[in-house]
Amino acid sequence: MKSKIFQIFLTIFFIMIFFIFYKGLKNPNIYVPKNSLEKDIPSFKAKIFDNNTLVTSEEIFKRDKFYLMNIWASWCLPCREEHPFLMELHSNKNLEIIGLNYKDKKKNAYKFLKELNNPYEIIILDKDGTLAIEWGAYGVPESFLIQNQKIIKKIIGPLNKDLFTEIKRLIK
Amino acid sequence: MKSIKYLIIIVFLFSTSLSNAQEKDLQNKITKNLRCLICQGQSVYDSDSDFANSVKLLIEKKLDEGQNEKQIYEYLKNKYGDWILYDPKFDKNTYFLWLMPILLFIIGGAIIVRLFIIKKN
Secondary structure: OHHHHHHHHHHHHHHHHHHHHHHHHHOOOOOOOHHHOOEEOOOOEEEEOOOOOEEEHHHHOOOOOEEEEEEEOOOOHHHHHHHHHHHHHHOOOOEEEEEEEEOOOHHHHHHHHHHHOOOOOEEEEEOOOHHHHHOOOOOOOEEEEEEOOEEEEEEEOOOOHHHHHHHHHHOO | OHHHHHHHHHHHHHHHHHHHHHHHHHHHHHHHOEEOOOOOOOEOOOOOOHHHHHHHHHHHHHHHOOOOHHHHHHHHHHHHOHHHEOOOOOOOOOHHHHHHHHHHHHHHHHHHHHHHHHHHO
16 A cells, blocks of 8 residues: 555656656746846946936836837947948837947947937937946847836847837837 | 155055955955856856856946945846845745755754664663
């Protein structure tokens, strides 16, 4: 009797383990924290790219419209890939694109914008990368769609056609 | 009088370097407890990636502002979720994670006892 209970218990235990691993293996490998969505934008002070004057997050995101906060750098190749999408989004009246120039040299950043055009209303500087951490970013490029001071979508990596269509749908 | 002045300067320099060393130790301790989210199995302390370097700088800034270890962990958890911490706290999402090794140990032990010790007797 005792041995039977033990066997049943063991079988249940191994079935349980099997299902845990089975479910675990089905989970995607890319980790995206759930709590990064629908979160308030961070409060910060940063220097403006053009004139080095200080600006606060409240001043940048004060208007009642959509904002796309894009983290970019001239040395980042995927940023070149996504640039045409940003240029296209730039023409949308519902959306304002804010750039966060990440660990970049000003001279190179100017060159980059001169070559590919400037889709940004404002560009803020992040010389040491700590401002990107405030945003909960992993690297470049990364974009945050913002509405009413809240992050409604976080995009890790460059924009592509699907994401571009999705952003357009969201800001309609 | 002059020697007292020198003594004060030496004590001041010594205490400053001591507090700097303590802050560096604490910074290292914190970064060792944080996972580098873009690396393969490395802590922020071990990694030299852009992400890890920025986190290190941010921690240094936060410590200079007077924040403590717990506040820094809380801040980063708020930004990146539990995953950034190597030591996730014991709550309803992590019960299984914490209890599983104990459970496995007990069951494994019971199997060993049953198979080898009881049978032998």
